[in-house]
Structures are given as C-alpha cells and as structure tokens.
Amino acid sequence: MKFGGTSVADLERIRHVAELVSQEAAKGNEVAVVVSAMSGQTNRLVGYVDALSADSDIGGSIDDEYDAIVASGEQVTSGLLAIALRRRGVKARSWQGWQIPLQTDGAHASARIKDIETLAFNQSLKDGIVGVVAGFQGISPEGRVSTLGRGGSDTSAVALAVALKADRCDIYTDVDGVYTTDPRIVSDARRLKRIAFEEMLELASQGAKVLQTRSVELAMNNNLPIRVLTSFAKPGVPNPGTLVCAEDENMEERVVSGVAYSRDEAQISLLKLRDVPGIVANICATMSQANVIVDMIVQGTSRKEDQANIVFTVGRRDVEKAVAALEAAQEKIGFGSILVNDKVSKVSIVGIGMRSHTGVAHTMFEALADRGINIEVIATSEIKISVLIDTEYTELAVRALHSAFELEVES
Numbered sequence: 252m253k254f255g256g257t258s259v260a261d262l263e264r265i266r267h268v269a270e271l272v273s274q275e276a277a278k279g280n281e282v283a284v285v286v287s288a289m290s291g292q293t294n295r296l297v298g299y300v301d302a303l304s305a306d307s308d309i310g311g312s313i314d315d316e317y318d319a320i321v322a323s324g325e326q327v328t329s330g331l332l333a334i335a336l337r338r339r340g341v342k343a344r345s346w347q348g349w350q351i352p353l354q355t356d357g358a359h360a361s362a363r364i365k366d367i368e369t370l371a372f373n374q375s376l377k378d379g380i381v382g383v384v385a386g387f388q389g390i391s392p393e394g395r396v397s398t399l400g401r402g403g404s405d406t407s408a409v410a411l412a413v414a415l416k417a418d419r420c421d422i423y424t425d426v427d428g429v430y431t432t433d434p435r436i437v438s439d440a441r442r443l444k445r446i447a448f449e450e451m452l453e454l455a456s457q458g459a460k461v462l463q464t465r466s467v468e469l470a471m472n473n474n475l476p477i478r479v480l481t482s483f484a485k486p487g488v489p490n491p492g493t494l495v496c497a498e499d500e501n502m503e504e505r506v507v508s509g510v511a512y513s514r515d516e517a518q519i520s521l522l523k524l525r526d527v528p529g530i531v532a533n534i535c536a537t538m539s540q541a542n543v544i545v546d547m548i549v550q551g552t553s554r555k556e557d558q559a560n561i562v563f564t565v566g567r568r569d570v571e572k573a574v575a576a577l578e579a580a581q582e583k584i585g586f587g588s589i590l591v592n593d594k595v596s597k598v599s600i601v602g603i604g605m606r607s608h609t610g611v612a613h614t615m616f617e618a619l620a621d622r623g624i625n626i627e628v629i630a631t632s633e634i635k636i637s638v639l640i641d642t643e644y645t646e647l648a649v650r651a652l653h654s655a656f657e658l659e660v661e662s
C-alpha cells in the first residue's frame with residue numbers, strides 16, 4: 252500500500268491511513284506500506300536548497316546534500332504512521348531507505364534502484380510487524396542518501412512490491428483512479444476501470460503526474476498489476492480504482508484512452524546550421540554530455556541550400572544548462588544562432604487502439620485548428636501523438652481533444 256502526500260498531509264489523514272492499513276492487516280495480509288512526505292513538504296525543502304545554492308556557485312555540485320535534505324520529509328511520515336499504527340494496536344515499525352537497504356546508483360536527485368535487500372524486511376513482516384517504508388529514498392554506492400526524482404515514492408512502492416513478490420501494489424492518492432485526463436482540468440474526465448501498462452507508461456511520460464513513469468516501467472517489466480485508488484473514500488462506498496495491467500482485447504477497441512499535458516517544456520531552435528551529415532549526432536552528444544534529455548527533434552532545410560534549422564525540446568529546468576553547452580560547442584556544431592522559447596507545452600493523446608485505426612491524427616489536428624491553436628512541433632509513436640503548442644492554450648487544447656475523441660462517454 253502506497254500513500255501519497257495528500258493522503259498523509261496531517262495527523263488526521265495519517266490516523267485515517269493507519270485505519271486503512273490495519274483493515275488490510277486484519278484480513279490476515281502481510282502489509283508493506285510506502286509513504287510520501289506530507290504534501291507541500293518536499294517543495295518546502297527544495298525551496299531551502301534552492302535559496303542557499305543561489306548564494307554562489309563556489310563549491311560545485313550540491314546534489315548529494317539536496318538528497319540528504321529532501322529525503323527527510325518521508326522519514327517523518329514513516330515514523331508518524333508507525334506510531335499511529337501502534338496506537339491502534341497494530342505492530343509496526345518504520346524503515347528508511349538505507350535500513351532496508353534499497354540500493355540505488357549514484358545519480359543524486361534522480362537515482363535508479365539497483366537492488367532491494369529483502370531478508371530483514373521480510374523477516375519482520377513474517378513476525379507480524381507492518382513495515383512502513385519511507386518512499387522516494389535509497390542509499391547510493393557511496394553510502395549516501397539518494398532520492399529517486401520527484402514523484403519517486405510510486406517507484407519505491409512498485410520496486411518493493413516486485414522484490415517482495417507481492418500480489419498487488421495499491422497506490423492510494425487524492426483521485427479515485429486514473430482518468431481520461433487530469434480531472435483538475437476537465438470536469439467530465441472519466442475514471443478508467445482498466446488501462447494497459449503501455450498506455451499508462453505513455454501517459455505518465457507525457458506528463459500525467461498520477462504515477463511516476465519509472466514505477467509503470469517497473470510494473471510492466473515485472474507484470475505486477477498496480478491499482479490506483481483514493482484514500483479519501485467514504486466508509487462503505489466502493490473504491491474500485493483503476494487497474495493498470497497487461498493489455499486485453501477490450502482495451503484495443505478504445506482508439507484513444509487519454510490525454511496528457513506537460514507545461515515543463517522548452518523549445519530550442521538552432522538556426523543557420525551547416526547541412527552536413529553528423530550535425531544532429533553532434534547536438535545530441537553535446538546535450539547528453541551536459542546531462543540534458545532531448546525530447547522532440549525536427550530538422551528542416553532553410554531557403555539557402557547548404558543550411559538547415561533544427562528545433563528540439565528539453566525540460567524547462569534544463570534550458571540554461573542546454574544553452575550554455577550549445578554555446579560552448581557552437582564552433583564544433585556549426586550554427587548561426589540560438590532561439591529559446593520556454594512558453595510551450597506538450598499535449599498528447601495516447602491509446603493502443605491507434606495501432607489499428609486510421610484518421611486519429613486528422614481528428615486531433617482538426618480539433619486544434621478549430622480552436623485556432625497553432626502546432627509548433629509534432630511527434631508520434633505507435634500509440635501516441637504529441638504536439639507542442641503555446642502554453643497559453645494548454646487547457647483549451649486538452650479540453651478540445653478530450654471532447655473530440657468523446658472520452659467523457661463510457662465506451
């Protein structure tokens with residue numbers, strides 16, 4: 252059972268979570284719980300780090316200490332939930348990432364899980380003690396605290412469930428399942444009863460924050476079903492949530508399953524490039540050396556025959572890093588100038604039914620054109636179409652696409 256930030260936002264919510272956990276334990280289940288920090292806490296901690304690191308750039312990287320600080324939110328909630336459980340008469344103890352240990356690589360702030368040692372943890376479960384694990388955190392090869400990237404408690408939970416060979420991983424959050432789009436933006440968005448791993452993976456990677464992308468990847472690779480449900484359900488009211496699981500035939504009938512959006516995008520254009528083989532490879536090498544992930548890429552020839560323009564997108568947080576690296580490599584890459592636009596959003600439609608249906612792109616582009624929304628860049632995969640648009644039109648585009656594909660109607 253994993254509980255997100257709003258589910259453990261205060262002591263009242265933590266008492267309620269203790270009740271939900273004790274109900275599972277009372278059914279005779281061995282229960283491992285993963286908790287996030289109280290909502291808002293991680294942002295607050297990140298704010299402290301940002302403020303101090305803005306003082307100067309003397310002293311180099313601070314990512315290791317960032318992790319030491321931001322991981323503390325989860326330490327608090329794991330201890331509080333263990334106390335709340337004991338006060339209900341349920342045997343429980345907290346586990347920090349390093350205590351399990353949950354081993355990660357050394358990529359501070361976005362570490363990947365390498366291994367979870369389950370011997371001691373499992374023994375404790377077998378002894379009838381509920382394990383309350385601080386999500387989001389692990390231990391690096393250097394023995395330092397590491398964190399798994401924002402939203403990483405989902406990944407802690409799925410990885411632990413896989414390691415423990417659990418039957419299920421239940422992710423409790425503030426919505427009662429995975430919706431056809433973010434219910435905060437579209438009021439008639441619909442809860443999906445089931446969604447295929449691949450679709451959830453695309454939705455998450457295109458911006459649907461309900462599950463961290465890596466958690467879906469792990470679940471898919473290990474065929475571990477995830478149930479997304481709410482911790483706010485009224486007693487006695489059914490709370491079936493959404494099952495994220497392997498694809499079945501019914502799912503294919505749905506052409507589009509969901510719409511995702513991301514405002515965390517920035518568009519970089521390199522103008523007057525030498526049009527010779529190897530240019531894109533050079534740009535990508537420069538970006539990867541700077542640790543910047545490049546997403547959409549479009550190359551176009553300009554009016555002058557030997558010149559090209561390239562447009563690509565990076566995460567908004569990486570813009571400064573990307574531009575600095577490009578400027579440093581200007582001679583090697585051979586471009587005239589750089590243009591940056593950080594007022595762009597990516598809006599995507601996702602559905603495994605797209606593999607076998609035609610006309611999906613047409614419907615999408617027409618819906619956007621009807622609202623006067625201009626498309627900057629298009630990217631497609633077998634089960635996804637993404638467009639880059641002016642940030643100002645994000646919500647309008649999401650609503651337009653949701654209704655163009657009639658996602659509010661039960662299929």
Ligand code: ADP
Nearest residue numbers: 255256257424425429430432433435459460461
């Ligand atoms: P938690 O703190 O429990 O991890 P998050 O805030 O990370 O919760 O994720 C839940 C939020 O994800 C919801 O409140 C909702 O606004 C957002 N969300 C975005 N897209 C979707 C979607 N397709 N279905 C459900 N929720 C979504």
Ligand code: ASP
Nearest residue numbers: 287293387401402403404
């Ligand atoms: N508390 C962390 C965050 O806010 C991890 C999580 O909530 O999953 O990103």
Ligand code: MG
Nearest residue numbers: 255402460461
């Ligand atoms: Mg989350």
